Amino acid sequence: MAVPPSPLRFELLRGAALAPWLDQAARLRIAVFREWPYLYDGDEAYERHYLATYAESPGAALIAAIAPGDQVVGISTCQPMTEAAAPVRAPFEAHGLDPRRFCYFGESVLLPEWRGHGAGVRFFQEREAHARDTLGLDYAAFCAVLRDPDDPRRPKDYAPLDGFWRRRGYTPYPDLRCVLSWREIGQAEETPHELSFWIKPLTEGVPLP
Numbered sequence: 001m002a003v004p005p006s007p008l009r010f011e012l013l014r015g016a017a018l019a020p021w022l023d024q025a026a027r028l029r030i031a032v033f034r035e036w037p038y039l040y041d042g043d044e045a046y047e048r049h050y051l052a053t054y055a056e057s058p059g060a061a062l063i064a065a066i067a068p069g070d071q072v073v074g075i076s077t078c079q080p081m082t083e084a085a086a087p088v089r090a091p092f093e094a095h096g097l098d099p100r101r102f103c104y105f106g107e108s109v110l111l112p113e114w115r116g117h118g119a120g121v122r123f124f125q126e127r128e129a130h131a132r133d134t135l136g137l138d139y140a141a142f143c144a145v146l147r148d149p150d151d152p153r154r155p156k157d158y159a160p161l162d163g164f165w166r167r168r169g170y171t172p173y174p175d176l177r178c179v180l181s182w183r184e185i186g187q188a189e190e191t192p193h194e195l196s197f198w199i200k201p202l203t204e205g206v207p208l209p
């Protein structure tokens with residue numbers, strides 16, 4: 001049976017073109033990252049500031065998935081590793097990996113009711129094309145939060161994304177880690193969270209680092 005065409009449209013936004021979408025993107029990140037495994041208790045002012053850094057990053061791109069009526073239902077970001085925040089860049093430098101060869105994929109968030117129709121695949125395709133063809137970079141890298149599999153807050157029906165990422169061609173680097181802090185639901189203060197990286201060469205013939 002043929003797959004019906006998705007009603008979503010995708011826009012790749014850079015620089016000042018991001019501004020009109022920042023409020024919707026901030027609300028979306030807060031809604032999706034409240035879920036396991038992030039449990040992030042986000043605030044809109046911080047989110048707008050965080051997302052605005054992509055508007056100021058010359059090589060960055062934000063892919064917006066937009067439903068009819070101009071509602072942003074998903075976003076995904078990327079930027080040259082050289083323009084990424086210091087805690088993200090640091091482990092690459094510490095492991096002798098040249099940040100100038102990497103594109104950092106920041107996040108993919110999609111409202112649950114729009115999942116399973118190819119938007120997540122499209123987010124990877126758009127970002128990889130931007131990294132390879134527009135920025136001329138050799139590798140894509142993103143990080144995923146590490147959680148105790150026995151954490152009682154993990155929903156019984158949670159499906160890890162590891163298989164989805166492997167099928168997109170990414171390889172886990174469990175020892176390449178960064179630490180990012182955020183406030184979890186129910187906590188008074190931010191706490192540090194460990195994330196480990198996944199990497200994919202973007203051009204045939206480029207070996208895994």
Ligand SMILES: CC(C)(COP(=O)(O)OP(=O)(O)OC[C@H]1O[C@@H](n2cnc3c(N)ncnc32)[C@H](O)[C@@H]1OP(=O)(O)O)[C@@H](O)C(=O)NCCC(=O)NCCS
Pocket residue numbers: 003032106107108109110111114115116117118119120121122161163164165167
């Ligand atoms: C990660 C996330 C964006 C994935 O979104 P998604 O749109 O459900 O993903 P897709 O529909 O593209 O892919 C899911 C599966 O459906 C398949 N699929 C369904 N319809 C498809 C279509 N029309 N075209 C291509 N693939 C399709 C994909 O191939 C994939 O299967 P596979 O892994 O066996 O190849 C979404 O799950 C999410 O927002 N999760 C919460 C936030 C999060 O954890 N983000 C990641 C870290 S920041």
